[in-house]
């Protein structure tokens with residue numbers, strides 16, 4: 001999923017209140033579309049592209065809710081990251097499989113919260129590889145990592161989460177002793193704490209992206225420093241990552 005840095009050669013600002021010269025707008029929209037963001041490849045400035053610029057600005061600031069002024073200024077941080085080799089890509093969470101160590105619950109559920117940054121996706125993929133090697137290889141009947149909601153197809157506000165607006169958040173369903181996942185809290189006898197511990201360690205140990213925080217209320221695992229308490233996190237794990245610097 002590596003990409004190359006690009007030079008957009010803008011003559012003026014693009015977006016909310018920008019100069020919006022048509023070839024500049026087209027260059028920005030083509031770049032965002034190449035990165036997977038859902039924009040049309042034309043030189044029209046409308047609420048769609050402004051919302052996507054705000055999404056992009058929120059991602060590069062590491063925010064989990066939408067911030068940003070919706071404008072790309074010459075010499076500003078948004079243009080710098082838009083041209084960077086590690087510019088965030090926007091994609092659907094892969095389906096996953098036993099051989100990858102994770103599966104994507106949204107793929108079955110179809111609740112439209114399946115999109116996020118390649119940064120979050122690669123964090124899960126890297127953690128799942130560690131979980132496969134360190135734990136599943138010796139506990140073959142344990143549950144796979146099971147991801148649930150990331151963000152909506154165009155990001156932005158979602159009624160079912162306080163955050164999850166920018167593709168930097170992902171939830172996990174709780175592993176069960178029967179090898180399945182979800183439908184329980186940490187208090188349930190079916191909860192597989194050892195598998196959960198191995199998953200959380202793998203998330204902390206992967207070195208693709210830095211972890212900002214993990215919310216989950218299990219008493220033992222919080223005492224071990226693997227996660228932190230937060231309201232409404234008895235029945236799932238919530239992960240936020242930190243945005244890297246542009247390269």
Ligand SMILES: [Zn+2]
Nearest residue numbers: 169170171238
């Ligand atoms: Zn969450």
